[in-house]
Amino acid sequence: MDKLQETIDKFKLNVLAVENVPQSFSSxxxxILLMDNRTVFIKIPYSKQKLEREYSVLKRIANDLPVPQVLDYWEGNEDITGALLLSAINGVPIIEKVDSALAFDIGxxxxKLHAIAPNEHDFNSSVSNEYDHWSEFIKRQFNSFAIDVKxxxxxxxxxxxLQYFNKQIKLLPPPDGPCFIHLDFRPGNILVHENKVVGIIDFESVRIGSTDMDFTKINRDIFLKYxxxxxxxxxxxxxxxALVDLQEVFPFYHFTDAFISIGWCKRRGIEKHQAFLQENLVYLKGILNVK
Known part of the structure; x- marks a missing residue:
């Protein structure tokens, strides 16, 4: 049976129309437009770990942030990792110029996400606690893509x-946390309506860690552009x-983001992601002062 149809059957949905959602890279x-004219979303993550992580986080922070409501959950089977049935939010991802008013609201x-203090249950949930070994986590993230970059x-x-990474990681300030960090906080995951933030989505990469890594993508996609x-x-x-000294951490995380993004392009297909690859090569060479 088709995976989508099997998931629809599990959720017992009366479907009128289905539309693929673009720019979803890990799920x-x-x-889904239902027969009663309600709109919902079905999300099928690429791994059970991502499924369980997002499920637990969305339920955990539902009262603190505007996030999709979990309407149903399916643990999956041998063929399908599982799925979430999520409510729709009346907003769209940021695709246009960001002005100061919207930037303030994004901040x-x-x-508010970073201000949610992890409790004892959170430390024993499906969300990994990376705070206690933060440098090791950064190294694992970096090294996991190094073979692709090479x-x-x-x-x-x-x-x-490699030389730059090994030198600069020793100069990072003490971790800021422990906090929930999104790790994919970018315009595509910030929903807006009438120039106001109305939703934050895609929590499948969340960790408990230091906030300093979580500013990387909005720096790349918003601060450097507008x-x-x-x-x-x-x-x-x-x-x-309180906010960490962004100027102290931006150079290192901008570098690691460019490096990892090059490896990501290699994994996901260089031809398909050629523009993103070239963009990050420019960033990497600029940071390392290579012509």
């Missing part, structure tokens, strides 16, 4: 990258909780 997501919501970039650039947004974001974030 298959469908927008507020990001800080096949793509010139040997000299690869060796310079002048004034960093200052506005800092004001919004600071209205909820």
């Amino acid at each position: 298959t997501v469908y927008k 507020v919501h990001h800080a 096949e793509v970039v010139e040997p000299s650039l690869y060796e310079l990258s 002048p004034g947004t960093l200052q506005a974001y800092q004001q919004g974030y600071g209205s909820i909780r």
